Amino acid sequence: xxxxxxxxxxxxxxxxxxxxxxxxxxxxxxxxxxxxxxxxxxxxxxxxxxxxxxxxxxxxxxxxxxxxxxxxxxxxxxxxxxxxxxxxxxxxxxxxxxxxxxxxxxxxxxxxxxxxxxxxxxxxxxxxxxxxxxxxxxxxxxxxxxxxxxxxxxxxxxxxxxxx
Amino acid sequence: xxxxxxxxxxxxxxxxxxxxxxxxxxxxxxxxxxxxxxxxxxxxxxxxxxxxxxxxxxxxxxxxxxxxxxxxxxxxxxxxxxxxxxxxxxxxxxxxxxxxxxxxxxxxxxxxxxxxxxxxxxxxxxxxxxxxxxxxxxxxxxxxxxxxxxxxxxxxxxxxxxxxxxxxxxxxxxxxxxxxxxxxxxxxxxxxxxxxxxxxxxxxxxxxxxxxxxxxxxxxxxxxxxxxxxxxxxxxxxxxxxxxxxxxxxxxxxxxxxxxxxxxxxxxxxxxxxxxxxxxxxxxxxx
Numbered sequence: 001x002x003x004x005x006x007x008x009x010x011x012x013x014x015x016x017x018x019x020x021x022x023x024x025x026x027x028x029x030x031x032x033x034x035x036x037x038x039x040x041x042x043x044x045x046x047x048x049x050x051x052x053x054x055x056x057x058x059x060x061x062x063x064x065x066x067x068x069x070x071x072x073x074x075x076x077x078x079x080x081x082x083x084x085x086x087x088x089x090x091x092x093x094x095x096x097x098x099x100x101x102x103x104x105x106x107x108x109x110x111x112x113x114x115x116x117x118x119x120x121x122x123x124x125x126x127x128x129x130x131x132x133x134x135x136x137x138x139x140x141x142x143x144x145x146x147x148x149x150x151x152x153x154x155x156x157x158x159x160x161x162x163x164x
Numbered sequence: 165x166x167x168x169x170x171x172x173x174x175x176x177x178x179x180x181x182x183x184x185x186x187x188x189x190x191x192x193x194x195x196x197x198x199x200x201x202x203x204x205x206x207x208x209x210x211x212x213x214x215x216x217x218x219x220x221x222x223x224x225x226x227x228x229x230x231x232x233x234x235x236x237x238x239x240x241x242x243x244x245x246x247x248x249x250x251x252x253x254x255x256x257x258x259x260x261x262x263x264x265x266x267x268x269x270x271x272x273x274x275x276x277x278x279x280x281x282x283x284x285x286x287x288x289x290x291x292x293x294x295x296x297x298x299x300x301x302x303x304x305x306x307x308x309x310x311x312x313x314x315x316x317x318x319x320x321x322x323x324x325x326x327x328x329x330x331x332x333x334x335x336x337x338x339x340x341x342x343x344x345x346x347x348x349x350x351x352x353x354x355x356x357x358x359x360x361x362x363x364x365x366x367x368x369x370x371x372x373x374x375x376x377x378x379x380x381x382x383x384x385x386x387x388x389x390x391x392x393x394x395x396x397x398x399x400x401x402x403x404x405x406x407x408x409x410x411x412x413x414x415x416x417x418x419x420x421x422x423x424x425x426x427x428x429x430x431x432x433x434x435x436x437x438x439x440x441x442x443x444x445x446x447x448x449x450x451x
Contacts, residue, residue, distance in 0.1 A: 025166070061272075064197050120267075136352060
């Protein structure tokens with residue numbers, strides 16, 4: 001390790017203490033050190049959104065944040081979304097129901113984005129445009145997005161939205 | 165790829181950060197990391213020392229002051245986006261910030277980071293150019309205050325000396341009766357802008373244009389401020405105004421978006437942006 005740094009953080013509610021190399025990004029730390037491999041890495045420069053996680057409840061790119069920058073913060077990954085007994089979150093249920101995933105590579109990032117969107121909307125119904133804009137930071141090469149948008153529309157959408 | 169090795173520093177005081185920056189060879193400051201982290205991962209940046217400004221509380225301020233909105237360099241884009249005050253005091257900043265990246269990057273991306281980085285595809289430097297925002301620069305040698313017109317020097321290049329950082333930015337308050345617009349062209353919403361336009365128009369009581377300013381991004385290395393004072397006294401913007409304005413202008417291009425294409429897009433966007441800002445100013449003024 002070139003530049004070891006001690007960090008303390010919580011991940012999915014669990015308190016973690018670790019020593020990381022300062023150049024290690026947060027997504028790699030989650031995957032390699034904590035074995036939380038649900039967070040995926042695609043482009044590693046902030047474009048694809050596969051590594052999206054929540055930092056203190058706000059979405060962030062896991063590849064554009066150093067593990068050392070997570071010191072003192074609360075991280076939520078896809079592993080922290082379903083209930084402990086394995087019951088899926090309603091966002092996950094909806095994606096499954098609407099075939100909003102195929103290979104599943106982008107799905108953890110999509111789920112984290114939709115969780116933040118649900119918080120931010122504060123109960124307000126969203127238009128399809130708003131949902132598509134929120135999802136624009138998560139690339140999916142399988143679904144053509146329709147199933148993902150349908151799932152989000154079912155959960156957060158206004159009834160009078162345009163159907164494409 | 166992964167970031168190259170560096171030594172990480174996390175000062176909690178601005179003076180400590182400035183001391184590190186002055187003392188350490190090949191050091192870079194890390195703001196929100198939404199541009200520098202990709203550059204590290206792609207290994208186009210390779211600092212020996214990385215000075216994280218994220219623990220310096222005094223750089224995170226967001227406050228309304230007499231002259232406008234003051235953003236500390238480490239104030240996140242998301243905070244500015246969510247501030248109702250910013251929209252009232254400096255509507256062009258609000259208009260621009262909605263186009264910056266995605267919410268996942270705006271949550272961490274900072275105002276000072278974007279303005280300092282001066283990416284031609286970024287929105288905040290173009291808004292800063294149109295408003296000629298005031299930049300406060302700090303180093304151990306003291307502080308200096310420069311207008312954005314002196315700050316931006318060219319492609320990814322500011323007037324910052326190696327031992328200096330941006331401390332804060334003053335976004336001027338929009339005069340009464342101002343209308344604003346920020347428009348950009350890109351292949352998908354939230355991508356980097358190929359060409360962007362920021363404009364602010366202020367009307368006289370009689371509905372004619374009193375003041376106007378306009379800046380273009382994506383046409384030259386640094387945001388380009390165009391002189392549109394010829395619109396003073398006018399009530400409308402004539403068809404082809406953008407085309408006339410850009411005639412003979414030097415424009416950078418690349419294989420994907422050649423110069424002629426960028427200029428064509430810019431001329432259309434200028435027309436649309438001016439019409440939008442004018443309509444908005446009218447609706448505010450009820451004239």
